[in-house]
Amino acid sequence: MLEMRGITKRFPGVVANEGVDFTVRSGRVHTLLGENGAGKSTLMKILFGLYRPDEGSVHLEGTEVEIRSPADAISRGIGMIHQHFMLVPTLTVAENVALGLGGAWGSSDLRPIRQRLVEVSERYGLEVDPDAFIWQLAVGERQRVEILKALFRNARILVLDEPTAVLTPPEVTDLFTTLRQLRDDGRGLVFISHKLHEVMEISDEITVLRDGRIVGNTVPESSSRESLAQMMVGRPVLFTRTVQHHDPGEDRLVVRDLVVQGDRGNLAVDKVSLSVRAGEILGVAGVSGNGQRELAEAIFGLRPVESGGIDIDGVPAGSLAPKAVRSKGMAYVPEERMRDGVIGEFTVAENLVLVDHGSPPYTRWGFLRFGAIKRQCTKLVQRYSVKTPMLETLTRSLSGGNIQKVVIAREFSCGAEVLVVSQPTRGIDVGAAEYVHEQLLGQRAAGAAILLISEDLDEVLQMSDRVAVIFRGQIMDQLPRSEATAMRVGRLMMGLKAE
Amino acid sequence: MSEFFTTTAIVATLASGIRLSAPFLIAALGESVGQRAGVLNLGVEGVMLIGAYAAYNTALETGNVLAAVFVAILMGVLMGAIYAFITVVMHAQQGISGIGIYLFGLGITDLLFQKQVGTPKPIDGLQSTSVPLLGDIPTVGEIFFRHNALVYVAYLLIPVVWFVVNRTTFGLNIRAVGETPEAADTLGVSVTWTRVSAILIGNGLAALAGAALALEIGIFQYNLTAGQGFIAIALVYFGAWRPSGIMAGALLFGIVSSTVLQWKTLGIVSGSASSFTAMAPAVLTILVLVVVSRRIGQPSALTKPFDRSD
Numbered sequence: 001m002l003e004m005r006g007i008t009k010r011f012p013g014v015v016a017n018e019g020v021d022f023t024v025r026s027g028r029v030h031t032l033l034g035e036n037g038a039g040k041s042t043l044m045k046i047l048f049g050l051y052r053p054d055e056g057s058v059h060l061e062g063t064e065v066e067i068r069s070p071a072d073a074i075s076r077g078i079g080m081i082h083q084h085f086m087l088v089p090t091l092t093v094a095e096n097v098a099l100g101l102g103g104a105w106g107s108s109d110l111r112p113i114r115q116r117l118v119e120v121s122e123r124y125g126l127e128v129d130p131d132a133f134i135w136q137l138a139v140g141e142r143q144r145v146e147i148l149k150a151l152f153r154n155a156r157i158l159v160l161d162e163p164t165a166v167l168t169p170p171e172v173t174d175l176f177t178t179l180r181q182l183r184d185d186g187r188g189l190v191f192i193s194h195k196l197h198e199v200m201e202i203s204d205e206i207t208v209l210r211d212g213r214i215v216g217n218t219v220p221e222s223s224s225r226e227s228l229a230q231m232m233v234g235r236p237v238l239f240t241r242t243v244q245h246h247d248p249g250e251d252r253l254v255v256r257d258l259v260v261q262g263d264r265g266n267l268a269v270d271k272v273s274l275s276v277r278a279g280e281i282l283g284v285a286g287v288s289g290n291g292q293r294e295l296a297e298a299i300f301g302l303r304p305v306e307s308g309g310i311d312i313d314g315v316p317a318g319s320l321a322p323k324a325v326r327s328k329g330m331a332y333v334p335e336e337r338m339r340d341g342v343i344g345e346f347t348v349a350e351n352l353v354l355v356d357h358g359s360p361p362y363t364r365w366g367f368l369r370f371g372a373i374k375r376q377c378t379k380l381v382q383r384y385s386v387k388t389p390m391l392e393t394l395t396r397s398l399s400g401g402n403i404q405k406v407v408i409a410r411e412f413s414c415g416a417e418v419l420v421v422s423q424p425t426r427g428i429d430v431g432a433a434e435y436v437h438e439q440l441l442g443q444r445a446a447g448a449a450i451l452l453i454s455e456d457l458d459e460v461l462q463m464s465d466r467v468a469v470i471f472r473g474q475i476m477d478q479l480p481r482s483e484a485t486a487m488r489v490g491r492l493m494m495g496l497k498a499e
Numbered sequence: 500m501s502e503f504f505t506t507t508a509i510v511a512t513l514a515s516g517i518r519l520s521a522p523f524l525i526a527a528l529g530e531s532v533g534q535r536a537g538v539l540n541l542g543v544e545g546v547m548l549i550g551a552y553a554a555y556n557t558a559l560e561t562g563n564v565l566a567a568v569f570v571a572i573l574m575g576v577l578m579g580a581i582y583a584f585i586t587v588v589m590h591a592q593q594g595i596s597g598i599g600i601y602l603f604g605l606g607i608t609d610l611l612f613q614k615q616v617g618t619p620k621p622i623d624g625l626q627s628t629s630v631p632l633l634g635d636i637p638t639v640g641e642i643f644f645r646h647n648a649l650v651y652v653a654y655l656l657i658p659v660v661w662f663v664v665n666r667t668t669f670g671l672n673i674r675a676v677g678e679t680p681e682a683a684d685t686l687g688v689s690v691t692w693t694r695v696s697a698i699l700i701g702n703g704l705a706a707l708a709g710a711a712l713a714l715e716i717g718i719f720q721y722n723l724t725a726g727q728g729f730i731a732i733a734l735v736y737f738g739a740w741r742p743s744g745i746m747a748g749a750l751l752f753g754i755v756s757s758t759v760l761q762w763k764t765l766g767i768v769s770g771s772a773s774s775f776t777a778m779a780p781a782v783l784t785i786l787v788l789v790v791v792s793r794r795i796g797q798p799s800a801l802t803k804p805f806d807r808s809d
């Protein structure tokens with residue numbers, strides 16, 4: 001029903017799509033598989049009228065069409081669930097759905113909308129309260145609102161950009177039930193993901209994108225996780241990493257009944273108690289926005305502690321400034337690496353010494369010593385295989401994976417033995433992610449105590465010795481690795497205690 | 500002091516407080532519409548001056564108050580079109596663009612006044628009309644129902660603005676665009692047109708506020724508004740972007756201003772003390788801004804230009 005032919009899209013410095021052909025057929029789920037940065041979102045944003053292609057054409061039911069804006073795409077029956085939700089948090093569910101439906105001056109009577117909302121959500125198992133404000137909803141519910149928005153606009157083609165990235169395993173199962181139902185209605189679905197087991201499960205057809213180009217077209221029946229991964233990354237990928245078991249040492253980081261406020265004065269961290277031992281990775285799993293950011297910031301002294309205590313090696317370290325926390329041997333890999341991890345306008349070298357730049361050997365009598373800085377940075381760039389043209393390159397021009405390597409290089413090389421690591425592989429390519437994981441395991445083997453906070457459940461399950469699950473600021477449970485199955489942890493992430 | 504606490508004095512103070520609150524109220528309601536759509540307009544003061552001068556000059560030439568109001572609003576909308584072009588279409592920084600509008604309004608009205616009028620000439624401004632029946636109620640009638648038409652208009656605007664913002668499709672678009680313009684865009688709502696319309700409404704109301712001021716006192720002079728436009732912006736924050744909150748703030752300022760005037764007239768304060776009390780509104784503004792600095796309810800996209808391609 002829809003065909004994109006020879007699509008090319010260039011951004012300054014990158015070709016996001018190059019000669020891409022892509023078709024959507026009614027009653028089929030067509031998966032677009034590719035690494036971060038492969039160009040999947042760009043291709044779909046072109047389809048939805050958010051970007052204009054530099055070359056190529058879009059054909060709908062056999063006739064060439066030009067999609068100038070999202071309004072254009074909607075009127076042609078194309079709906080899109082964006083990777084970053086497009087919802088107005090201060091409006092209700094019904095208002096979000098109503099947005100853009102009425103004429104400019106009509107009075108917005110929400111009653112018919114609310115009624116249809118109930119009907120449609122029952123039919124597709126998309127349960128949601130029409131009068132709830134978006135900010136009150138959990139991530140999974142927000143996604144249902146996004147799908148409802150598209151259905152309300154009679155989308156015959158539905159694009160879902162990484163819909164499972166934010167969901168727990170039980171929620172993914174529910175989403176797939178809905179998707180199958182939509183497909184059986186005769187709609188054409190585009191599913192975007194880089195999680196292979198999901199792709200194998202839901203797809204009728206798979207197209208693999210790498211560096212903006214199509215590198216393969218296949219069906220799940222004639223492919224395996226290994227073959228898909230190889231196509232996606234361009235080389236064989238390790239799936240199961242065997243983490244050597246070893247006995248952890250003493251408690252290094254202890255958090256007792258920690259209470260921390262969120263940005264809106266809400267209770268973000270609610271009496272959290274954790275302890276991390278030397279040579280151990282404690283994974284904190286949870287759906288985005290359940291207090292993980294506030295927890296990490298409070299431990300590192302970036303956010304005031306309301307009550308409770310934080311000890312490093314038995315010495316109280318609550319409410320210290322980050323500099324003092326660092327001097328106690330803690331290092332921090334923040335989740336927002338561009339905002340809190342590096343200064344984008346600084347060079348790679350400047351970012352690498354940002355913590356130590358004020359002390360010898362990098363400074364003498366208040367003057368920076370460029371020779372010493374350069375020697376150290378050359379070493380770090382090699383050791384952590386940061387791909388940068390020069391030490392003087394501006395950090396923001398590196399890829400996400402290499403920026404993360406800069407942060408890791410700086411934080412892991414300063415001799416800290418307690419590491420707080422947030423979302424270390426979010427948005428970076430498979431190669432860089434593998435590398436970050438290796439470094440974490442290396443630190444663990446060297447005896448560091450690591451608190452790994454991640455919204456990527458696979459990552460937590462793969463890396464951790466123990467798994468703690470956080471929900472609405474509370475630790476639901478802590479499980480040893482042997483008992484932490486995806487389904488069990490997934491249920492805890494949704495706030496469901498063991499049945 | 501005791502002469503202030505007579506019934507007559509208090510009634511007069513309250514009545515003139517309501518009267519004085521009208522320009523604050525109209526301008527702040529207009530500004531709130533723009534801000535709900537994500538556009539901060541620091542040029543309210545300048546647009547008020549333009550509205551005031553346009554109304555004054557039209558009334559002087561034609562003697563027709565209705566025409567004066569009409570011309571004032573027209574000029575305000577015109578200024579709005581300029582501001583919308585600069586900030587929404589050209590994505591200029593809103594803070595500095597608004598200050599430009601203010602300086603323009605301050606300068607051009609003085610220039611035109613010198614050229615066209617020269618010496619101050621009073622006009623027949625708005626006459627107070629007593630509302631039938633209600634105006635005859637003792638005390639209550641005197642306080643609330645013996646004002647000029649624009650005072651009633653100002654208070655009628657409170658439910659009107661509330662209804663437009665909260666109960667119409669246009670209002671829904673305004674709220675969405677002020678909070679998450681990307682989301683509105685992906686649903687086919689034009690961020691540009693929604694913001695432009697909100698700015699036109701806001702500036703039209705700012706000019707109307709200026710007209711209310713000039714027609715009420717019946718003269719024009721350099722910097723007639725004396726900071727009322729800036730106070731109106733502060734009132735939007737004070738009122739937490741809600742018409743009812745803005746009304747409370749406007750009333751507070753109106754009554755403080757009328758009390759200061761009353762004290763001066765009654766000779767309760769005089770000399771240097773009177774210049775101190777004259778600062779009351781300014782001090783109050785600062786206090787208000789400190790108190791409301793939490794910004795709960797501020798539209799998330801306020802002052803942020805929207806451009807789809809990034």
Ligand SMILES: Nc1ncnc2c1ncn2[C@@H]1O[C@H](COP(=O)(O)OP(=O)(O)O)[C@@H](O)[C@H]1O
Pocket residue numbers: 011012014015016034035036037038039040041042043808809
């Ligand atoms: N608006 C933009 N401006 C500049 N570069 C962009 C923009 N959007 C995407 N890119 C670049 O295009 C490439 C493809 O990005 P994207 O389509 O988001 O990948 P994916 O969705 O597959 O992870 C990346 O290198 C990204 O940095």
Ligand SMILES: [Mg+2]
Pocket residue numbers: 040041042083161
């Ligand atoms: Mg993407």
